[in-house]
Amino acid sequence: MKIVAITSCATGIAHTFMAAEALERAGKAAGHEMFVETQGAGGYKPFAQDVISAADVIIFANDVGIRDKERFDGMKIVQSTPKAAIKNAADLIKQAEELASS
Numbered sequence: 538m539k540i541v542a543i544t545s546c547a548t549g550i551a552h553t554f555m556a557a558e559a560l561e562r563a564g565k566a567a568g569h570e571m572f573v574e575t576q577g578a579g580g581y582k583p584f585a586q587d588v589i590s591a592a593d594v595i596i597f598a599n600d601v602g603i604r605d606k607e608r609f610d611g612m613k614i615v616q617s618t619p620k621a622a623i624k625n626a627a628d629l630i631k632q633a634e635e636l637a638s639s
Contacts, residue, residue, distance in 0.1 A: 549578035557623035563626035
């Protein structure tokens with residue numbers, strides 16, 4: 538399964554990147570292809586639309602608005618926070634699996 542995750546916290550520094558790392562690890566451990574876009578204080582590099590379109594599910598782990606959110610219109614989305622992603626990324630991956638198969 539292909540999962541795209543977007544992480545973003547209020548300051549855009551520590552939690553953004555900690556959440557990204559946790560989701561990458563949990564997704565790969567579950568055997569999925571993970572693509573994580575961090576939207577932090579230093580800006581962001583948006584994924585190409587073909588990467589997003591090929592995803593089975595999207596995970597938003599954010600405390601602030603997602604930049605260019607319209608890129609994800611019509612996609613299956615699991616909504617969470619960076620804190621939840623850091624503490625239990627495996628649970629978010631399970632939620633993504635369930636949503637993708639529904």
